[in-house]
Amino acid sequence: MDEIQGHKPLKPIQTSRNGKRSIINNDDGQPLSPLAHVFHEPGSNLYVIGIFGSKTKINPEEAKPKLINGLLQHPRFSSLQVFDKESGKLKWKATELNVDDHVVVPKLDQNMDSPDKFVEDYICNLTKSDVDKTKPLWDLHILDIKTSDSEGVIVYRVHHSIGDGTSLMALLLACSRKVSDPEALPSIPVMKNSSLIKNSGFWSVLQLVWNTIIGVLLYVATSLFLKDTETPIKASKRVEKNGRRIIVRNVNLDDVKLIKNAMNVTINDVVLGVSEAGLTKYLNRRYGELIDKEPSEEKNYLPKNIRLRAIFYVNLRPFGGIKVRAPLTFQFLASINYTVQVAGYLNYKVFSNTTLWFSNVPGTGDEIAFCGHEISYYAPTCYGQPNALMIHAVSYVNKLIFIISAEEETIPDPHQICDDLEESLNLIKAAVLAKQHVKDD
Known part of the structure; x- marks a missing residue:
């Protein structure tokens, strides 16, 4: 989320003179990539799921044609994944797509007692199921119900083999338009060049090589035996289907920017610091509940020498100026594509031996309309992983949005994690303002 130099517009989608879609499916008949195969392995069968809050009442009949002209520009959204007997691998197969098979519009009681809880439960139920594999692996749900922060909710679900979070974000933004200019595509962040790339001297190269070696050793150790401490947020075995x-x-x-500027750090530093502080508060409370009948927030209940690690996702392909900096894991998976099962097993071991996933990306600075509906927030995350907790942070206009994806048996109170994150941000902000006040005096 750091080193943002500016924004550049997305490229427009090309159409023919008569306005009809013109799609060449270059993937038709091609095998899935090694990484896409891994996403079908047990413990790595992942779905990207996202939520759009709409500022206006949602009109499904207005949204569907825009979906056709947006999402379906990517041929994988109109392709099946079929098993090829000759190669023994999955391959893409183009198919006729009926949008009504993918867009779900349930009839809802507009006078229900708790719309926010209904939406939360609805999405939770989605995470317990897979998309029907006899059709392209995505669907979209339009919930025409007013919540505390939106007039309606759009939920999309896409199997991770179709694309990663960055490519799907780009595609979803391509389906959107600026509120300030309904004909214009939203801008995307452009990243500055890495200081490591600029300072490519001997010591920088040596540091890169050393960190790479340490990373490889830790990856191997984690896949074999190195486990995190069993804490109240560490998942038990086989929770990926929960x-x-x-x-x-x-x-x-x-x-966040106030803290960043006052402390001369990056936005990433602030987000990570807030997340660490929030999780510390949450863990301390959970440990306190195990020890005291009436735990005190002022008392430290945390045991010493906790090993708590997060898997931090880094984009490996150029997008909006983001450079390829850490392709080791991808190249490793590609090098063993002759046995996807091995890659899937190693992935599962690394995932299950660590505690949480973390991801933060910059979003657009423009207010956008998705499929003709002005958006109040968007919230991408994923499910299907063998970890109990994922924290995702994304920026949108003047908001930083935290998205918690929590396995409900291990973490029965995910709202409390959000409270602790928000309170930690406020405490850090108050400390910064107090320090500035002292300097001014």
């Missing part, structure tokens, strides 16, 4: 609660919390991006 339901997950997905909670969204918006905070003020200006508060």
Whole structure:
């Protein structure tokens, strides 16, 4: 989320003179990539799921044609994944797509008692199931119900083999338009060149080589035996099929920038610091509940020498100026594509031996309309992983949005994690303001 130099517009989608879609499916008949195969292995069968909050009442009949002209520009959204007997691998096969098979519009009671809880439960139920494999592996749900922060909710679900979070974000933004200019595509962040790339001297190269060696050793050790401490947020075995609660919390991006500037750090530093502080508060409370009948937030219940690691996802392909900096894991998986099962097993071991996933990416600075509906927030995350907790942070206009994806048996109170994250941000902000006040005096 750091080193943002500016924004550049997305490229427009090309259409023929008569306005009809013109799609050449270059993937038709091609095998899935090694990484896409891994996403079908047990413990790595992942789905990207995202939530759009709409500022206006959702009109499904208005949204569907825009979906056709947006999502379906990517041929994988109109392709099946079929088993090829000759190669023994899955391959893409183009198919006629009926949008009504993928767009779900349930009839809802507009006077229900708790719309927010209904939406949370609805999404949780989605995380307990897979998309029907006899059709392209995606669907979209339009929930025409007013919640506390939106007039309606759009939920999309896409199998991770279709694309990663970055490519799907780019595609979803391509389906959107600026609110300020309905004909214009939203801008995407452009990243500055890495200081490591600029300072490619001997010591920088040596540091890169050393860190790479350490990373490889830790990866191998984690896949074989190195496990995190069993804590209240560490998942037990085989939780990947359990339901997950997905909670969204918006905070003020200006508060994050205030802390960033005052401490001369990056936005990533602030997000990670807030996340560490929030998780510390949450873990301390959970340990306190195990020890005291009436735990005190002022008392430290945390045991010493906790090993708690997060898997941090880094984009490996150029997107909006982001450079390829750490292709080791991808190249490793590609090098063993002759046995996807081995790659899937190693992935599962690394995932299950660590505690949580973490991801933060910059979003667009423009207010956008998705499929003709002005968006108040968007919240991408995923499910299907053998970890109990994922924290995702994404920026949108003047908001920083925390998305918690929590396995509901291990973490029964994910709203509390959001509360602790928000409170930690406020405490850090208050400390910064107090320090500035002292300097001014």
